[in-house]
Amino acid sequence: MIRFDQVRKTYGRTVAVDGLTLQIHSGEVFGLLGPNGAGKTTIVGLAVGLLRPDQGAVELEGAGSPLNPAVRTRLGVAPQTLALYDELSGRENLAFFGRLQGLTGRRLAARVDRALDFVQLGDRGRDRVKTYSGGMKRRLNLAAALVHDPPLLLLDEPTVGVDPQSRNAIFDNILELRRLGRTVLYTTHYMEEAQRLCDRVGILDRGRLLALDTVEGLIQAHSGKSLVVAQDERGETRRETDDPVAELAALQARGRLISFRVERPNLESVFLNLTGKQLRD
Ligand SMILES: Nc1ncnc2c1ncn2[C@@H]1O[C@H](COP(=O)(O)OP(=O)(O)O)[C@@H](O)[C@H]1O
Ligand SMILES: [Mg+2]
Numbered sequence: 001m002i003r004f005d006q007v008r009k010t011y012g013r014t015v016a017v018d019g020l021t022l023q024i025h026s027g028e029v030f031g032l033l034g035p036n037g038a039g040k041t042t043i044v045g046l047a048v049g050l051l052r053p054d055q056g057a058v059e060l061e062g063a064g065s066p067l068n069p070a071v072r073t074r075l076g077v078a079p080q081t082l083a084l085y086d087e088l089s090g091r092e093n094l095a096f097f098g099r100l101q102g103l104t105g106r107r108l109a110a111r112v113d114r115a116l117d118f119v120q121l122g123d124r125g126r127d128r129v130k131t132y133s134g135g136m137k138r139r140l141n142l143a144a145a146l147v148h149d150p151p152l153l154l155l156d157e158p159t160v161g162v163d164p165q166s167r168n169a170i171f172d173n174i175l176e177l178r179r180l181g182r183t184v185l186y187t188t189h190y191m192e193e194a195q196r197l198c199d200r201v202g203i204l205d206r207g208r209l210l211a212l213d214t215v216e217g218l219i220q221a222h223s224g225k226s227l228v229v230a231q232d233e234r235g236e237t238r239r240e241t242d243d244p245v246a247e248l249a250a251l252q253a254r255g256r257l258i259s260f261r262v263e264r265p266n267l268e269s270v271f272l273n274l275t276g277k278q279l280r281d
Contacts, residue, residue, distance in 0.1 A: 001024050001025060001026045001060070001061050001151070001152055001183045002023075002024045002047060002058070002059070002060050002061065002152060002183075002185070003022070003023045003024075003058070003059050003061065004020045004021060004022040004023075004043075004046070004047075004056070004057075004058050005021055005056050005057045005058075005059070006019055006020070006021055006055065006056035006057075007019070007020040007021075007046060007053045007055070007056035007057070007058060008020075008053060008054050008055040008056055009039075009042055009046060009051060009053055009054055009207075010054055015206075015207050016039045016042040016207050017039045017042050017043055017046065017053075017207045018039075018206070018207035018208045019056075019208070020039075020043065020056070020207075020208075020209055021209075022202060022209060022212070024152075024183060024185055025183070026061075026151075026181075026183050027178070027181055027182075027183055028178075028183060028184075028199040028200060029174060029175075029177075029178050029183075029184040029186055029197055029198050029199050030183075030184065030185050030186065030198060030199065030200055030201075030202070031186050031187075031188060031193075031194035031197065031198030031200070031201040031202070032185065032186070032187040032188075032201075032202050032204055033187075033188060033189070033191060033194040033201050033202065033203055033204065033267060033271070033279075034187075034189065034203065034204030034205055034279075035189050035205065035279055035280070036189060037206075038189075038204040038205050038206065038207070039204055039206070039207040040156065040157070040187035040189075040204060041080050041156055041157075041187070042207075043187070043204075044077065044079075044080075044154050044156045044185070044187060046058050046066075047066060047075070047077075047154055047185065048066055048072065048075050048077045048154060049065070049066030049067045049068070049069075049071070049072055052067060060074060060075075060152070073101055073102060073148065073150065074150050074151055074152060075150050075152050075153075075154060076144075076145035076146050076147075076148065076150040076152070076153045076154070077145055077153075077154045077155075077156070078141045078142045078144070078145040078153070078154070078155045078156060078158050079141070079156055080156040080157045080160065080187075082137055082138070082141050083141065083144070084129050084137060084140060084141060084144070085129065086128065086129050086130040087128060087129075087130065088128065088129060089125060089126050089127055089128055089129065090116060090121055090124060090125045090126075090127065090129060090132070090140050090143075091112055091116065091125040091126060093129060093140060093144060094111075094112040094115055094116065094140070094143055094144055094147050095108060095109075095112050097144045097147050097148075098111055098112055098147045098148060101147065101148035102148070103147070103148055111147050111148065111149065112125075112147060115143040115144075115146055115147045116143060118143060118146070118173065118176075119139035119140065119142055119143045119169070119173060120139070120169055121136060121139060121140060121143065124136065133163070133166075134161050134162055134163070134166075135162035135163045135165065135166025135167070135169075136166065138158060138159065138160075138161070138162045138166060138170065139166055139169060139170065139173075141158070142155065142158055142170060142173060146177070146182075150182075151181075151182060151183060152182070152183045152184075152185070153177060153182055153183070153184045153185070154184075154185045155174070155184060155185070155186050155187070156187050157187055157188055157189070158170055158174075158186070159171075159188070159190070159193065171193075171196065171197060174186065174197055175197070178199075186198060189279065189280070191266060191267035191268050191271065191279055194215070194267055195215050195266060195267050198215065199214065200212065200213060200214055201213070201214070201215055201218060201267065203218070203267075203270065203271060203274055205271075205274070205275050210274045210275065211270070211274060215267065218267065218270045219264075219265050219266065219267070219269075219270060222270045222273045222274055223265035223266070223269040223270045223273055224240070224265050224269055224273065225240040225241050225242055225265070226240070226241055226242070226244040226262055226263060226264050226265060227239070227240055227241075227262070227263040228240075228241055228244050228247045228248055228251070228260065228261075228262050229260065229261050229262075229263070230248065230251045230257050230259070230260040231257065231258045231259045231260065232251070232254070232255045232256060232257050232258055233255060233256070233258070234255065237251060239251075244262045244264075248260060248262070267279075
C-alpha cells in the first residue's frame with residue numbers, strides 16, 4: 001500500500017528519520033511504536049507528502065509519490081496536533097475537509113453524515129467544536145481523516161489525551177476500518193494499544209526502525225522469559241521460563257499450590273531489550 005525506501009529526514013542537526021525501509025500492506029493495521037521524539041510524526045508527514053525526504057523515496061502503490069497532490073486524495077490523516085476549527089460545528093469542519101478533498105453536493109453531505117455517525121457524533125454535529133470534550137475532538141479529528149473514504153489512513157497518536165470511553169470508541173473505529181478493508185498506519189507510545197490493535201508493529205527509536213514483526217513474533221524474538229510466581233505451603237517460588245505451563249505443572253507436582261501468577265513478556269520488555277530503556281522515560 002505504501003512503501004518507504006531508505007528514507008532519511010533531518011531537521012538541522014537532528015536526524016529525525018534514519019534510513020527507514022518499510023512496507024505497509026494493504027488491509028493491515030500497522031503500528032509504529034516508539035517514545036516521544038522517535039520520529040513517528042515525521043514519518044506521518046513524509047507519508048502524506050507534507051515533508052520531503054532528504055534521501056530515499058516514499059511511494060504509494062500504483063500511485064507514486066505523496067508529494068504529488070493528486071496522490072494525496074488516497075490518504076486520510078488524523079494529525080497528532082488537532083486540526084479543527086473551534087468556531088465551526090463538527091459538521092462544518094467535516095464539510096470543509098471534504099471539500100478540500102474534492103467532494104461536493106449530495107455526495108459531500110452523505111459522506112459528512114457517514115463520518116459523523118462512524119465516530120458517534122451524529123447527535124452533536126451541529127454544535128461548535130469548542131463545546132466538545134477532548135475525546136470528542138479526537139473522534140472528530142478521526143472523522144476528518146476519513147470523510148473522503150480513503151484506502152489508507154494515517155493516525156498519529158489518535159488516543160492521546162482522551163477519556164477511556166472515547167479511547168475504546170476509537171479502538172472500535174480502527175477495528176471496523178480493518179473489517180472494511182482499509183489500511184491503517186497507527187502511531188503510538190502506548191505499548192498496550194499496539195499490542196491490542198496492530199497486525200504488525202515496528203519498534204522505532206531515535207529515527208531508526210529497530211524491529212518489525214507481529215506482536216507475537218517480536219515477543220518471541222526480542223523479549224525475555226515469562227515469570228511464574230507460585231505460592232505453596234512452604235512459601236513463594238519465582239521462576240523465569242520459556243514454558244510457564246510446564247513450569248507450573250512441575251511446581252504443582254511438588255506440592256499443592258495456593259495461588260500463582262504468570263507475567264508474560266510484552267512489547268515493553270521488547271523495547272527494553274532492544275534499547276536498554278523503558279518506553280516511558
Ligand atoms: N519542525 C522541527 N524542527 C526541528 N526539529 C524537529 C521538528 N519536528 C521534529 N523535530 C525533532 O525530530 C525528532 C523526531 O520528532 P517527531 O517526528 O515529532 O517524533 P515523535 O512523533 O515520535 O515524537 C525529535 O528529535 C524532534 O525534536
Ligand atoms: Mg509525534
